[in-house]
Amino acid sequence: MTRRTTIDPDSVVLNPQKFIQKERANSKIKVDQVNTFLESSPERRALTHTLIDQIVNDPVLKTDTDYYDATKLQEREVTAKKIARLASYMEHDIKTVRKHFRGTDLMEDLQANDPDKAAPLTNKDISIFDKRLSLVANIDPQLGTRVGVHLGLFGNCIKGNGTDEQIRYWLQERGATLMKGIYGCFAMTELGHGSNVAQLQTKAVYDKQTDAFIIDTPDLTATKWWIGGAAHSATHATVYARLIVEGKDYGVKTFVIPLRDPSTFQLLPGISIGDIGAKMGRDGIDNGWIQFRNVVIPREFMLSRFTKVIRSPDGSVTVKTEPQLDQISGYSALLSGRVNMVMDSFRFGSKFATIAVRYAVGRQQFAPKKGMSETQLIDYPLHQYRVLPQLCVPYLVSPVAFKLMDSYYSTLDELYKASSSADKAALITVSKKLKNLFIDSASLKATNTWLIATLIDELRQTCGGHGYSQYNGFGKGYDDWVVQCTWEGDNNVLSLTSAKSILKKFVDSATKGRFDAQLDVDSFSYLKPRYIGSVISGETKSSLQELGDYTEVWSITLVKLLAHIGTLVEKSRSIDSVSKLLVLVSKFHALRCMLKTYYEKLNSSSDSHISDEITRESLWNVYKLFSLYFIDKHSGEFQQFKIFTADQISRVVQPQLLALLPIVRRDCISLTDSFELPDAMLNAPIGYFDGDIYHNYFNEVCRNNPAEADGAGKPPYHAELSTMLDRGFEFDQKLGGAATTETLSKLNK
Amino acid sequence: MTRRTTIDPDSVVLNPQKFIQKERANSKIKVDQVNTFLESSPERRALTHTLIDQIVNDPVLKTDTDYYDATKLQEREVTAKKIARLASYMEHDIKTVRKHFRGTDLMEDLQANDPDKAAPLTNKDISIFDKRLSLVANIDPQLGTRVGVHLGLFGNCIKGNGTDEQIRYWLQERGATLMKGIYGCFAMTELGHGSNVAQLQTKAVYDKQTDAFIIDTPDLTATKWWIGGAAHSATHATVYARLIVEGKDYGVKTFVIPLRDPSTFQLLPGISIGDIGAKMGRDGIDNGWIQFRNVVIPREFMLSRFTKVIRSPDGSVTVKTEPQLDQISGYSALLSGRVNMVMDSFRFGSKFATIAVRYAVGRQQFAPKKGMSETQLIDYPLHQYRVLPQLCVPYLVSPVAFKLMDSYYSTLDELYKASSSADKAALITVSKKLKNLFIDSASLKATNTWLIATLIDELRQTCGGHGYSQYNGFGKGYDDWVVQCTWEGDNNVLSLTSAKSILKKFVDSATKGRFDAQLDVDSFSYLKPRYIGSVISGETKSSLQELGDYTEVWSITLVKLLAHIGTLVEKSRSIDSVSKLLVLVSKFHALRCMLKTYYEKLNSSSDSHISDEITRESLWNVYKLFSLYFIDKHSGEFQQFKIFTADQISRVVQPQLLALLPIVRRDCISLTDSFELPDAMLNAPIGYFDGDIYHNYFNEVCRNNPAEADGAGKPPYHAELSTMLDRGFEFDQKLGGAATTETLSKLNK
Structure with a gap:
């Protein structure tokens, strides 16, 4: 360290650490108790910290400031590595829930799909992993999404619409829940339809002769669009398509459709896929488009909990449907996302509130009088008004986020129980509860994702120019965040x-x-x-x-x-x-x-x-x-x-x-x-915690931008600039020199 | 084109072109007259369209959707090429103003700095180029900034603070205005001080022995920070530093300091420069940090219109300063930026309003009744409320933007005239006018840059998921825009x-x-x-x-x-x-x-x-x-x-x-x-104008994301994923297989 990287402690200028230390010394608040309040309970708090500790110290999962310099391809590669890493945590987390680390290989037993060897997978089994994923998403949102699409959208679509056998087959035996064998995507939205799911145009025509569905994209606007994981990762998709049986349109239902060979990653026949390319944020997600050209899947690949295509031995076909439940189940895949986004709002909000408040306390600008030391930003009433209510936002989100999450899981358990036992009365009650949950989760998802978008934007502005540096998180944070205001329900x-x-x-x-x-x-x-x-x-x-x-x-x-x-x-x-x-x-x-x-x-x-x-x-x-x-x-x-x-x-x-x-x-x-x-x-x-704002920031900038190969400050493209600066005059011989009076008079002769 | 890229004209679904055509056919508004209103006058309108036509058809300057996929390094290289291209337009534009294309080489005569050969450069000479730059900035904001820093900040700092001789020397003889010989940056802000310019800490100590200034960065927080063009492009900087003469601190003044050899681009002695790295937007700008380690410059490099360090023949030194004017001139470099940002607000606003309104007219979603065609977004009252007032914003910005620009130039002309002729009364009047201009431009800059940030954000949301695609402009548009809320005056x-x-x-x-x-x-x-x-x-x-x-x-x-x-x-x-x-x-x-x-x-x-x-x-x-x-x-x-x-x-x-x-x-x-x-x-x-939303969008996505080298939809990093999906069980031999009951019993022996 040379002296230009030090801060003169005697100068009138800036030493942010001392301010932050002073605040800590003077505060009488029990940070421990507040954190337990925010994390809902001592048990949950302990789990949160165990998981965070593992994530931020895992050599593959940890995310440094170099994250902010990655290209789209680098982001995608790194994300793929992290997904593989999370797959082993998934096994570990299930074993932890079941307290089963010896004797038999639990994963092998689960995939054997034999209840005598291992009880079927439930939501409880992946409760630790769910929390791990929610925390990972706070550090690396695109990673969270890429796994969330597989487990939360693809998986919940099967759970919400599939029969018990279908759930067991796809998610357990084939290994999808274990992030094995199958990697799923969720092919709902099309180029022409997002919010209006009922008008999706992809067709699933039942063909009596082959006892199979023919899946087809009728025109450009029916192209599946924005499908996370489709461009490069997914081996299978849950596809929303119009069920057409003997010419009759039964509306939009869900189907499991294989897309790629999992070992070679080559596309299967009739599948056209392309990369959606660059996005405002989350470039680590390989969103893609899909077109189906008469792709054939067996009848059993339609998810059939509430709508069944039944083929009698005589070859006649009937469609049996439970419209009310069918509709509810249709939304349940999206419900999980909405509930999670409220929790994300708490965690994202607390992250940016932390950054901005510490900066506001450490940063000084303008002195009340000449010679006096400059005022901390946080001591300006306008700055307090800009920062402190935003600090309150995640506080107010936390309790409702946990409550909504609990209510979501308990209602879902009720739904599975009632629908498996075909208890009509219980089904009616639970469907009313689900409707209330739709109202609350829709209103809380929309309001909180907007609140946090505003929070990130306003707090970035309170950090002045330094908030615009990618290394301080706000830029990518905002770009990654705002899609939450649009997806899974605008x-x-x-x-x-x-x-x-x-x-x-x-x-x-x-x-x-x-x-x-x-x-x-x-x-x-x-x-x-x-x-x-x-x-x-x-x-x-x-x-x-x-x-x-x-x-x-x-x-x-x-x-x-x-x-x-x-x-x-x-x-x-x-x-x-x-x-x-x-x-x-x-x-x-x-x-x-x-x-x-x-x-x-x-x-x-x-x-x-x-x-x-x-x-x-x-x-x-x-x-x-x-x-x-x-x-x-x-x-x-x-x-x-x-x-x-x-x-x-x-x-x-x-x-x-x-x-x-x-x-x-x-x-x-x-x-x-x-x-x-x-x-x-x-x-x-x-x-950062120590409040050493200027050193920390300077050091990260230097680490991510080492001196150029040809000399410090000399760009690889310097020839472009030096040629321009050294250029001669237009009338010089080299450019023809035709326009001087002398030359022109020659031409006039 | 296969049929999956066509839209079925008979289907109930989407054919956006017909809606947009219908609106055009039905409207009775004279588009020509409105455009003249918006462009201020017929003459200005004609110039606008000539310049836009040149820019969007220039093979180097034109900007396609591949712009949205460029890496930081690519952006910087392309920007450097565009800067060189703009340099030749600069010569062309000056010759156009002077109607001088034959006889003598005007540029050579200007650089000769001989009034007998060519009258000195004035603001009028670069008025066409200024407009060209303002329009370029609307297509490629980072290019606009990179040139704007050189001409608008570096150049105006010299114009506002330099003597007539200094202005003539640096900007004309040395070629800076012609974008030749010198490429400038504007080294005002420091790591520790942005808004509070008066507390900048870089030192310029006058050394009697050498009749020179020693420029020095006293500590880390005095590092020049965020300096556009410093990382890679600038050969010279106008530096804000504390003038210290014989131990007395005269406050912050401006100095021209050479940074690099223009031909080799190597840094000069005592100059340390680093790249600020990734930002929320405008990565094509090479913002850098600068530290000075006892860098020596001749006394004459201090810009001395209002503050002079005078050395008598006997070696004694006096400092002469005109504090009131000095202060005004200090801000005048930033004034130009603020005035331009109001014009940018008009142009940026009109761009995103155009995109969102056309999408709202062409896009349909949800039918009032089953079987009816779906409603155009623009026909929903909520959508009208979200879109139409935003469409009005650029309309209301345009007249005030032109008025402010005119008032800026006329006041500046008055200032130069009054200060060159040392007319005290005129100086007092013009300084009052400048103060009013500060109030208006500050209030209009702040308000309009906020309005447009909101406009881009809200209109992006009205385009749903497609607004989140980088190819539709909102993402990069927002990220590039919002720095306008922070820089050149928070x-x-x-x-x-x-x-x-x-x-x-x-x-x-x-x-x-x-x-x-x-x-x-x-x-x-x-x-x-x-x-x-x-x-x-x-x-x-x-x-x-x-x-x-x-x-x-x-x-x-x-x-x-x-x-x-x-x-x-x-x-x-x-x-x-x-x-x-x-x-x-x-x-x-x-x-x-x-x-x-x-x-x-x-x-x-x-x-x-x-x-x-x-x-x-x-x-x-x-x-x-x-x-x-x-x-x-x-x-x-x-x-x-x-x-x-x-x-x-x-x-x-x-x-x-x-x-x-x-x-x-x-x-x-x-x-x-x-x-x-x-x-x-x-x-x-x-x-786009034709309203063929889905084809245009699909085609641009496909053009920018061609099939992968190893097969369509197969990522270069597929091994990461297939290894994960094909992985075996933990208790297999390859992982040691220690935990089966059988193996454990062996270990228990």
Whole structure:
């Protein structure tokens, strides 16, 4: 180290470490307790840290700043290596769940598909791996997706639509769940259809003669498009295609179709595949397009839990379908993704909040007076306003993310149980639960992926130019993130869908007094007939005095907003005309869910795992700041729908908000440390734990950009530039020199 | 073309061309007139199209979709080639301005630096090239920046701070303006200081013995950072460093420092340079860091228009400085960038609006009823709300961008004239004009670069998954764009600076009746004492009845907002506490400027160049929609500051807004065509003129992703995957096979 890489401790300038150390020394918050709160429970917290520790220290899986310099091909190669590495962790994780490391080879027994040797695979078996994958996705999102498509989309499509035998065959015997033998992709969207799944055009025509389906792409717009893993990795696809039997179109069903020979990776007959190429982010995923040219698959490859093509011994064919369940199952593959994206929102949000808060504390700019040391960014009220509410976002996401995940798994278990036992009553109950889960997950997925897109963007801007450096994570982080707002349900479409269901519940409750006390009591308690009445009559009023008020004000707003929408729809007879307001309903529903879940968790002595009062107090401030920030953001609606008056906004909401900022600021480093993200997970030197911003950043830049081969600062393409700079004059002989007066006069002769 | 690349014209599905053709056939708008309106005048319009035509057809400068697949090194090489190409256009453009193509070699005469041979270079000489560069920057932003740093930052730094002789020497005789001999970079920001220029730490110590400056980087945080062109291209830098003479620190001044030998590109003694590496966007720019280790330059290399180090024959040294002008000139290099960014906002905005509107018209999704054809996205009210106000944004930017540009050049001419003739009175006037220009350009730069960042992001989302494909331009477009929110003045810092000046003007006017009728009448007419009085007294009321009202409502809002801020500051005695509101002042000031300039231009029969009434009507709708959209967006403030009541928002603003959407929708394709952007400038197949969305997109994807060398769909890294899929069981002999019961029992013996 020469002296130009040191920082003069006596200069008036910058020594960020001391500021961050000071914050740590002064904070009275119990970081341990907060992390347990954020990780849901001590057991889950322990698992999180074990897994993170393995991931960031694994020589193949760990991700350094050189990640930000990789080309598309390099990214894809590295991702493939990491997938192979994760495959061995998968075996390890299943054995860990089953506590089975000796005696017999569990994997061999599972693939034997013999219940006497090993019980069939369940969701529980891959619960550790699921969490591992969710954490990996936080470090290397494209890796997460590439495995997530195989297990979460391909796998869940089979689980949701296949018979027990089909599930066992494809996922266990053939090894797909073990990431063996089969690598799957999920061929739903087409070039011409994304959101409108029912209008997909790929055809699956049943051919009686061969007792097989002929899969065909009728025209260009029916080309399967955006299929993750199709370009280079997938050996099989679950394909959404129109079932056509004896000329009749039964709508879109799912089929397992082999694409490639797993050993040679050559495409099978009739399969055309191409690479979708460069994307805004996640270039490590080999998204592809697929066209089928009369590809033949046996009848048994149609996933047949809810729709069956039955061939009688006499050769006649019937189609048996359970439309209601069929529809539900159709979405269940996407449900897993949505639930996971809420968890991703927590983890991504905490990562970028950590980076930006540490930078804001360590960075100084402008002194109040000449000669005084410069002010830390975090001490500017505007900077507090830009950073601290964003820090609160992942705090408010965490409880709802865990709750949604738990509810997803328990509902899925119920569904499998009910559908395997063909218990009709149980099926009806579980299908209602699933519908509620659709509403919550759609609204939470859309709202949270938007919130985090905003968070990354706004926090990048708070880091100034250094936020634009790829090595500080925001650029790739944003590009990788924003696809979450579009895929597996476009956020606007999801918001409309969930809001329309909420509006229907509202109308049922308000006009007919209908309310399912058992099913709707949690997420939809603001839709109780009595509650709606009390809001409309003015009996229930908005205030911000008690902790519960910060949630309830959103319930009141939702009721008033829904009532306003109801009136407009009645007048216009068009639901489309209120769609802008419906998107708000979905947002407000999600914000309320987040606040309510957080409130209930923190309020519970058993669930919160917070025993320290100062810590609890600090977490209540986070809760209040989050609510106030979004009330202020939506002060237009809060005034328009008369939840607050202009004066209440000026005298209550905004002053409370401004007053909270310096209070939350006091604990901001502890609240950041409480995410307990190791540097290797942040992968952004301006945000590392030690706060040595400038050295860390400088060193990473130098490491990734060594001196050029021909001399420091001399580019391989220097000839392009020196030729230009050294060029002569146009009228020189070498260029013909025709235009001087002398030459021209010769030509004039 | 096989049939899988055709679209079945009889199918219920998608044929986007016919929709776009239909819109064109039905629209009554005169595209020609609108384009003249947007391009400011017929003459300017003609020049724009001549230049665009040359650029998109130039074999080196044209940019295809393969641009989106280039690696960082490829981007840099290609950019270097394009720079060399632009250098010959520069010569051509100067000769065009001077109408000098024969007789003598103008370039040779200019470099001879002899006024008898050729008049000195002026801004007028490079006016065509400036426009060419601005248009190139719209197609290839990194190329624009790389040349812009040389001419706009390096060049303007010399023009703003150098003596006439220095300007003539560096820019003309040495050839910098001709992009010859010298390639410059602008070494202002350091690792530790960006916005706070006054605290830069690089030292320039005058050494009496050698009559030279010793330039030195005192510590790591003083490393010059983010310097565009430094890593690989620049031969010289204008360096911001602290002038220290005989131990006294005179603050930050500017120096020309040679970095590299232009022919060998080797670094000169004492210069350390490194590559900053990967960025969120614009990887074709070779941003670098620079450290100086006692680098010696002659005294004459300090730019000395306003600060001079004078050495007497007796060897004594004095420093002469004109502090007020010095400060102004310090910022003038950045002024050019800000003015250009407003123009970029117009051009970037029109590009992405074109793509998204054409896609919204051509794309269908979901049918109202089974069997009916699917609805065009643009016919959904929510989609109209998402797309059409964004289409209005570039319309509202254009007039103010041209006006600001004109005002910049005329003020600069005044400045040079006044400072060359040392006319004190003229200097005082022009310095006031410059200050106003700082306010307007800061507020417009910040607001418009934010508006366009939002526009690109929101419009990308309206294109669903296809918006995430790199080939449709949004990804790289966004990544390249957002640095505009940070560089050459961080948007928040700029907003605060301009708002504080506006607040000062407000206070002067409201409390002391001070208002400069001559200088402030245009941008600051809402700050006239009488006007402020009439708003505060309620005499001037908000309404939305006449066209002028859509601008005036913003004037009223500004006055009320400023009055509110005034009260808060009086109470708190802290300007920092209202900084969130000050950012709003800057935004509202910019929105008002945009509306006012647009209103005045369209209202003028001579300036608007619109003779057709239907066309004018349509442009008034654009104006109204823009204003209403932002009133609604800011309905929180409009209600809080009592510009409109909740009922007015519900009954006037929002219904007017919703009613305008389908009206503007009728002309949306014509309003898009009116930008007259050729496909080669859009470089995004879903937005091409013919509307053949799916073919264009599919063909570009296929062209950029040809079949893999080892077989279609077989990745070069297939072994990684096939080895994983074919792997055996852990207990096999090859892995030691130690854990079977049989083996374990042997070990147990």
